[in-house]
Amino acid sequence: MTPRPVARLTALAQGYGSHRIIEGLHLFVQPGVTGLLGPNGAGKTTLFRTLATIAPPQSGTLELFGKPVTSERDVRRVRPRIGYLPQDFGYYPAFSVTDFVRYSAWLREVPSKEAESATKEALAAVGLAGRARDRMKSLSGGMLRRAGIAAAIVGSPALLLLDEPTVGLDPAQRLDFRELIRSLARDGAAVVLSTHLVEDVGAACDTVLVLDDGRLVHSGTPQELAALSTPAAPGDSPLERGYMTVLSGHGTTEEAAC
Numbered sequence: 001m002t003p004r005p006v007a008r009l010t011a012l013a014q015g016y017g018s019h020r021i022i023e024g025l026h027l028f029v030q031p032g033v034t035g036l037l038g039p040n041g042a043g044k045t046t047l048f049r050t051l052a053t054i055a056p057p058q059s060g061t062l063e064l065f066g067k068p069v070t071s072e073r074d075v076r077r078v079r080p081r082i083g084y085l086p087q088d089f090g091y092y093p094a095f096s097v098t099d100f101v102r103y104s105a106w107l108r109e110v111p112s113k114e115a116e117s118a119t120k121e122a123l124a125a126v127g128l129a130g131r132a133r134d135r136m137k138s139l140s141g142g143m144l145r146r147a148g149i150a151a152a153i154v155g156s157p158a159l160l161l162l163d164e165p166t167v168g169l170d171p172a173q174r175l176d177f178r179e180l181i182r183s184l185a186r187d188g189a190a191v192v193l194s195t196h197l198v199e200d201v202g203a204a205c206d207t208v209l210v211l212d213d214g215r216l217v218h219s220g221t222p223q224e225l226a227a228l229s230t231p232a233a234p235g236d237s238p239l240e241r242g243y244m245t246v247l248s249g250h251g252t253t254e255e256a257a258c
């Protein structure tokens with residue numbers, strides 16, 4: 001039996017003022033790991049902001065956890081179940097790493113009795129337990145990104161949205177990150193991550209979506225994307241060549257299952 005979608009977008013139009021970025025997008029998200037690929041400016045962050053309930057659809061509908069999200073009340077109901085790592089996230093430089101993650105736990109309404117252990121668990125999961133008392137301003141770029149991941153995963157959200165989570169991570173941390181998101185998905189979470197690193201998608205994702213100019217041009221498994229590769233397409237792996245092939249105009253998808 002197909003699991004019920006965690007998120008569904010129907011006929012989404014989204015943009016900034018009168019500047020439309022996404023038009024007529026249909027997709028649904030299921031538990032597991034979904035990779036979102038697309039060139040700069042394709043609309044990935046805009047899509048994340050919609051799924052995270054930060055930007056209401058300009059038209060079309062957003063359903064989360066089986067119910068439409070149409071009012072502020074709906075947003076307040078679903079927000080605690082969503083972990084979101086924005087591409088550029090803000091923080092108070094003087095906060096300790098623990099304070100930063102704990103604040104996210106508070107925003108996400110993790111019960112106060114559980115917040116301390118959930119914070120410790122999230123920091124351990126990203127390899128920052130040893131830096132828990134350090135100030136945010138003392139972290140390196142890769143460590144900051146790991147702190148952001150900890151803030152997104154604290155309290156085990158059902159829907160985890162990670163916008164370019166592996167930027168700045170060293171190779172060992174990227175491998176650990178892949179294992180972390182696989183284990184969150186095994187525990188039932190729906191994880192959606194955007195990346196420009198095609199090999200991360202091949203290694204960690206069950207489903208891959210390709211967004212180009214606000215349109216979904218591919219949805220399927222990484223293997224299915226690789227199988228679309230043409231010999232003339234540029235790239236160092238079948239998956240990269242498949243990605244470049246669909247960007248060059250082959251294959252469109254009306255509704256995507258993630």
Ligand SMILES: Nc1ncnc2c1ncn2[C@@H]1O[C@H](COP(=O)(O)OP(=O)(O)OP(=O)(O)O)[C@@H](O)[C@H]1O
Nearest residue numbers: 016019021038039040041042043044045046047087
């Ligand atoms: N606040 C904004 N106001 C107006 N236009 C914006 C705003 N934010 C983004 N855009 C435009 O929306 C389009 C999509 O941007 P978006 O950040 O969603 O793309 P992206 O796929 O995440 O790109 P990247 O891979 O570079 O992060 C771009 O043309 C961008 O210039």
